Amino acid sequence: xxxxxxxxxxxxxxxxxxxxxxxxxxxxxxxxxxxxxxxxxxxxxxxxxxxxxxxxxxxxxxxxxxxxxxxxxxxxxxxxxxxxxxxxxxxxxxxxxxxxxxxxxxxxxxxxxxxxxxxxxxx
Numbered sequence: 001x002x003x004x005x006x007x008x009x010x011x012x013x014x015x016x017x018x019x020x021x022x023x024x025x026x027x028x029x030x031x032x033x034x035x036x037x038x039x040x041x042x043x044x045x046x047x048x049x050x051x052x053x054x055x056x057x058x059x060x061x062x063x064x065x066x067x068x069x070x071x072x073x074x075x076x077x078x079x080x081x082x083x084x085x086x087x088x089x090x091x092x093x094x095x096x097x098x099x100x101x102x103x104x105x106x107x108x109x110x111x112x113x114x115x116x117x118x119x120x121x122x123x
Contacts, residue, residue, distance in 0.1 A: 002027040002112050004096045009117030012086055016121070020081040022096030022114060030054065030074040033103025035110060036081045038092035038119075045095070049081060050103040059105070063089075086121045093118050 008020040022034070035050035049070040051058040058070050069082040079096060094117050097110035104110070 002029060002032065002098050004098060004112055004114035006094065006096050006114045006117040009094060009119045011120045011122065014087055014121055014123050016086050017082070017084045018086065018119060020083065020094055020096075020117060020119075022079040022081075024077045024079075024098070028074065029072065029077050029079060029098065031100075032098035032112075033101055034070075034072060034079045035097045035099065035103055035107075036070060036079075037095045037097060037107055038090075039095070039116075040092040043092075045107055047105040047107065048094070050099075050105065051079070052102045056102065061105075083119070086119075088121045088123045091119060091121050 003025045005023050033052050036048040037045050038048050039045040047061050049060045051070045067085045072079045096114040098112040099110045
């Protein structure tokens with residue numbers, strides 16, 4: 001199985017950028033569809049972005065399309081989420097997840113999860 005660890009979260013002003021990283025260990029992330037999800041206080045976990053294995057198609061939630069980009073570096077065993085033009089509504093704990101399938105918008109499809117990294121966007 002793969003273990004996932006997120007990093008790169010922090011406090012940023014509205015309009016700013018952050019890049020989240022998800023480092024895999026134990027197994028190559030190239031074997032998995034990879035996704036990013038987020039959960040704000042009092043809300044359900046929601047889909048943000050996903051990328052299929054072998055750098056296949058990527059897809060995004062409507063709320064982040066055009067601002068966020070998911071990518072993977074299989075040599076570094078890492079998946080990234082570049083977040084630009086951040087808004088206060090983007091404030092949440094961001095989670096990386098691995099799917100033994102091609103990736104999905106449904107969190108139930110994912111088999112492995114990281115611990116999360118906090119992103120806070122101030123207005």
